[in-house]
Amino acid sequence: MKLLMCLNCNDVFSLDMYEKGCSCGRSKGKYINQQLAEYTGEFALPLGFTNSSLIQAIKHQPNEGMGKEFTAFVIPKNCETFFKRF
Template sequence: MKLLMCLHCHDPFNLDLEEKTCKCGSTKEKYVNQLHAIYSGEQAVLLGFTNSSLIKAIQNQPKDGFGELLTAFVIPEECSTFVNVDTDT
């Protein structure tokens, strides 16, 4: 699962086939197909969750206390499937 987060307004949001923006409007994104996405905004940070750990965390959701940990990571700035159109030449 991929997310985009705007460091200006701290709004994390998921990708979609229709363009989406953060709350302040400085970060935008959209999928161009099922694998590739484009985004813009100097304040954009790319985030990812491993799907298997997300599914496991959901399956092991407790009724109370602390939730199940999952694996999240920051996607590199240079990623072949996630292109910043502000810097793409």
């Protein structure tokens, strides 16, 4: 799963097939197809979740205490599937 974080307003949001943006308007992004996505903005930071670990965390959600952890990561600046549009 691809997400964007705006380092200006600290919003984190998921992408869709239509362009979405943060609350300050300085970071925007969208899916181009099922795999490719693009983003814009000097404060935009691309993030990702490992889908399989997220699904396992959801399946094993505890009733109380600490939530189940899953893998999240900062997507590299040079990425074939999530690229910055200038």
